[in-house]
Amino acid sequence: MIKFCAVLLFIVTQSLAAPYKSSNTCGYDSCDLGKPDKLNVHIVPHTHDDVGWLKTVDQYYYGSRREICKPxxxxxxxxxxxxxxDNPDRRFIYVEMAFFWRWWNQQTEDMHNTVKQLVNEGRLEFISGGWSMHDEAATHYxxxxxxxxxxxxxxxxxxxDCARPKIGWQIDPFGHSREVASLFAQMGFDGLFFGRIDFQDRVKRIETRTLEMIWKGSANLDRQSWLFTGVLPTGYGAPPTFCYDMMCSDPPIIDDENVEDYNIPERVAAFLVAANVEAEIYTTNHVIMTMGSDFQNQNAYMNFKNLDKLIHYVNLQQANGSNVNVFYSTPSCYLYALNKAEKEWTTKTDDFFPYASVPFAYWTGYFTSRPALKRYERYANNILQVIRQLDGFSQNNQRNIxxxxxxxxxxxxxHDAVSGTEKQHVANDYAQRLSEGIDRSMEVINDAYAKLLPKEGQTTSIPHQFLCSYSNISECLPIEGQKxxxxxxxxxxxxxVTIYPRVPVTQQYLIRDPVGNLISAEYLPIPDTTKNIPGxxxxxxxxxxxQASLPALGYNTYYFEAKTNTKEFEHKKVTTTQNQACxxxxxxxxxxxDDQGDLQTIVxxxxxxxxxxxxxxxYWYTSFPGYKELPGIHASGAYVFQPFFSTAVPISARRSINCTKTDTVQKASIVFNEWASQEISLFNGSLQIELxxxxxxxxxxxxxxxxxxxxYDTNIESGSTYYTDANGREVLQRIRDYRPTWHYVVDEPVSGNYYPINSRIWIRDHDRQLxxxxxxxxGGGSMRDGSIEIMLHRRILHDDGFGVGEPLNETAYGKGLVVTGKHILLVDRPEDSALLHRVGAQQFFMQPLATYSLxxxxxxxxxxxxxxxxxxxxxxxxxxxxxxxxxEQLSPKQYLVRVEHYFELNEDKTYSQPATIDLQMLFKSIGTIGEMNELILTANLPVSELHRLDWMTKDQESSHANTFHQNSLNATIINLNPMQIRTFQITIV
Incomplete structure (x- = not known):
């Protein structure tokens, strides 16, 4: 469903009188399960509120920038x-906590009490409960x-407890990840509903009545990861002709027989048809109708008054033999009704990528769209985890910062942020917010180091720590020219870990390690391709x-001292060659x-x-521009990757190569043209290659x-098979031009084989894995046997027509945006590769944080x-x-700790075995653990109190699982099974 904005009208109406139904409970106990001999239609009023898309989150909240859209x-x-x-029969669900939190903070105590009562009665229900409705392709777990x-x-x-979400509600993301299903199950959710599914998959599931299933979210966690999953019947909007929001043009319910437009008989008959049409594609006597869409219900009276009438008049037809029973409900209550139906369900073990809404329109471009923002989000998360650790170990308790x-x-x-599918000014706003958060983080960093850096008895204030956020373009202005x-x-x-910091300088320095020894360091020119980056x-x-070897969960400080006497420097041998084989x-x-800069072999x-x-x-693909003569074929845009030709061409016919060799690093700098280059580095003792x-x-x-x-075209005999990770965790097998659960008719040979790559992709044969x-x-895939391709950057001149309304044409400093990034290349035997790529991916994701001081x-x-x-x-x-x-420190004596086993079953002979750790080891510098309480993944319920709904599959498998939890509140030694995450609230004494 294409998102839209419409003109704001505010119409005050009175609701249709309805009998009061008392309710003193929330959750499943508050549910109306309908009538067993009827087709029960669950009416779910809702709104889908993007926390930024066409407007920023602030603009959407206040309704400003009305020239863009009104909500x-x-x-x-x-x-x-x-x-x-106004009417106790009515129910509503809300999803995006970023908006609700802001609204809540502006309300009076009386309004707080009113809302709490609605929540306690189950009439206002929070679904999913995340800060946003997150994307599933470009996000990390x-x-x-x-x-x-x-x-x-x-x-x-x-x-x-009445507000604890029990349902995942991912109605708008553009494809769905198996890992997200697994995470939702670990968050204690009983089910998941979403609106978007590949058009070919939807046809198949409608034919076979399998729009609802048990999704086995993990190949490692068994029943703990199983999640009931349903595909909604009409995306997430109302059935055709039954949208009653002010944005809609469908006819209202007119029940005055003296009015010429009186339409009760026609509207009731049309609704009965719509309900029975849905019943034909689902398998129980319960169906769901979502009554809402993007930013609907600004005048909720308008929607509810018509729904009140519709419910009233449709149910009156039961006296005339109608089989339809309609009532206000929620996704949780609908799910509970399905559970009580005691039906056996089909299962699914793969994911819902890639997603095509119509033929030739594969939403795989957004896997890469706005690559700079995608990297900045990853960098900001790195800082967030570090400041939580620093704050916790320094015991400063600065969660407010x-x-x-x-x-x-x-x-x-x-799903319109890190996905890259927002307007440019909205993308700028996300980056600005991350920047402001990083700036505030420096307060935490400096306050933490004020405790961790000084030696015993020292009261000297520490030098101010600062980040060099432009290190990726070899720029750190505050240290330039410093002694x-x-x-x-x-x-x-x-x-x-061992890393190789690169410090841009204007002069040569002596560098001392933490024990005062002079470090052997290279002093190498910054490449021209970096120095010429605009800005x-x-x-x-x-x-x-x-080379810097860092302790676990700690820091090293390196001291740089400028010397003017060149005799103090060891003039190390540097070998360079130009346009020669190396x-x-x-x-x-x-x-x-070879001498043309072509990579020949890795051994x-x-x-x-x-x-x-x-x-x-x-290489590059030509973006399809779209033609008026072909209205059904969409242009390439922020969402859609639509190449004009199915073959990528080299960006340059020639390239130059410059090789440099030192004791620490050897590198090949390859320049394709004035706007594209790559540098391949091999560090001393390293098992990986950096590109x-x-x-x-x-x-x-x-x-x-x-x-x-x-x-990366190789001689690896991979066939049509390749592997990509899901949100940085488990890895799924991909097969070119194939879908595991339905017959895939190939209409797009390139974009139809693109998948999200959050941290790694590989190909392999019997002996070798790259x-x-x-x-x-x-985004990327394998378009040919033995090949990996990964999309790096996109600059497109046309909009794909799916709502964002502008081309993906990012600029900076009056020119097209320059983006830099890194890949790590690993070559090993398939059976030996797990350790390298698992540990490498984690360390690549969670890198050491560099701060400088004068x-x-x-x-x-x-x-x-x-x-x-x-x-x-x-x-x-x-x-x-x-x-x-x-x-993370929660309060002066309480901490939130999550630990995980990040190997899969049977992935490695050694490291796929269960692991045992003593959590007290994390607290040796803080205190003694007095109490540990194991919580579900979202840390809002003790594991011992979690009771998920049980389901039965058509294979006679029960979803019932034994939950892992701590046997003794005083035991600090825990076990972890492959891919298991355990969450603890820990109190120290």
Missing amino acids: GVQYILDSVIAALV NSIIDQHTLGAEFLHDQFG TFVLSEAMGLAQH QFTLTLWNPTIHP RTSTAQYQHIF ILQNQHLRVVF NLEKNLTVSFTHQGL EWTVGPIPVDDDIGKEIIIL TILTDRSE PNTSSYTNYSNTYRQSWSALSDAMPLNVHLLTF
Whole structure:
């Protein structure tokens, strides 16, 4: 369903009188289950309120920028609450906590009490309960959990148990992830409903009456991840001709027989037909009708008054033999009625990607749209997790400050935010909010380091820490020309890591490690391709590159001191070649290039494995512009990837190569043309290859939109099979031109085979596996045997017609936007690859946070006497298959901790085994754990109190699962099974 805005009219009406139905309960106990001998129609009034899309979240809330569209969410909530109070039969659901939280904070105590009563009576129900209705393709599971936890905490604090959401409501996202189903099940949800499904899949499911199913959300967690899932009958709008919102043009219910337009007989008859049509495609005597859509119910009286009449007159027909019973309901009550039907359901184990709304319109472009915003969102999450850790270990309890970034991240997960499918000014607003949250985070960072840096007995104020947010373009203005500065690196993982920082400088420095030893560091020119990026103002021409080995869950500080005496520097050997064949090689890998800059082979020396490349580099697809003569075929746009031709072409006929070799790093810099390049680096001792790409400004002077991909064509005998991750967690097998659960008629050979890549994609044969790790969510696939392609950047001159209303043509500094990014390449045997790509992906996702300072100390000796230069929260090693997902201080004595096992079953002989950890290890620097309470994933209910609905499949499998929980409140040692996440509220003494 295409989103729309309409003219705002405010019409005051009175509701149709209805008998009062008392209700003192909420949840399933408040549900009307209908009549067993009737077709029960569950009427669900709702609104879908995008937290930004055509307007910013502020503009949508207040109803400003009316020239774009008219809606104002504050009026929706005002109107709905008043309408619910007016008639106790009415019910309503609300989803987006970002809006409701804002509205709630502006209300009086009397209104608070009124709303609480509506919630306690089950007449206002919160569904899903996230800060936003999150996207499912471009989001990472860490941020999905966070944004749902943020909403769940607000609801629990304000309304208690009656407000705990039990249903996922993903009615508008453009495709659906199996991992999201698994996460929802772990959040305690009993079901999930959504509106969008591939048009071919929908036809098949209508024919077979399988629009409702049991979705097995995980290949590892068994029944804990099973989730009842339903596809709504009409997207998420009302049935045709029954939309009563002020935005709609359908006829109202006119029940005065003296009026010429009296239409009760016709309207009732039409509704009975609509209800029975739905009954033909579902399998119980219950159907659901969503009465609402985008930003509807600004005048809720208008909608409710007509629905009151419709319900009244349709039910009167039961006296004349009608089989239809209609009443106000909610998705939860509809689900409960289905559960009580005791039916057996079909199952699903794959996902709902890619999504095509109509032939030739595959919504796979948004997997990559706005790549800079996608990377910024990932970077902001990195900072959010770090500041929570720093705040927790310093025990400063500054959640009021971390909330600013948490809230911005919650908005960024919206399906028109990180997806890249919003207007440009809205994308700017999301970035601005993230930036403001990051700026506030520096308060937390500085207050934390004020406790962690000084040595015992030292009272000297610490040097102010700051971020260099433009390090990705080799710019850090505050350190330019300084005589000394420090670099502090916080490692947010529970395992030691080795990284290679790159510090842009205007002069050469001596660098000391945390124990005062001089570090062997390279001093290399910054590539021209970086220095020429529009907007870069740095005068730095060089960068220091060195090896930094960081402790687990802690920091190291490196001291930089400028020296003017060149004799103090060890002049290291640097070898360079231009446009010659070159080989990069360390202890583990060999990477071979020819003199044309073509990647020839990657050799894993230890395993004696060679992957040969027939093509590797940057290519582009021509964007289909759309034609009036072909109205059914959409242009390529923010949502849709529609290439004009099914073959990508090289962006340049020639390329240049410049190879540099030092003791620390060897790299091949390949320039394709003035707007595209890649740099492949191999560091000393590393098991992985780093590829950094720079694309832009993409030229469009020829009036042709371009979609830039990176291509890895190899001799791996992968056939048509490839593998992509789901939201950074489990991996799904993909097969070109194939769908596991329905016959796929190929209409788009390229975009129809694109899938979301949140962290990794790979191909393999019997002996070899090539894995690509990504630094943000991107789209890609395997268009040929042995090939991986990943879309990096898009600059398009036409709109695809699905609502955003403007081309995806990002600019900066008066030119097309330049984007840089990284891929990590791994070559290994398939059976040995899991450790590399699992650990590599986690460390790539959760990178050490670099902060700089300008110390007010006169020398390194003075600095080292005053400040700790290394610190770790851990004194013992943690298992390598365990990840610390969340560490957050809730109050002076309480913490929220999530730990996960991030290997899958049978993925690795060693690391796919259950893991055991002692959570007390995380608190050695803070105190002793006095109490542990295990909670569900959203931390709003003890696991021991969770009782999900049971379902039966057609294979006679029950969904009933034994929930893992802590046996003793005083035990700090816990077990983790593959892919299991456990959440604890911990109290220290």
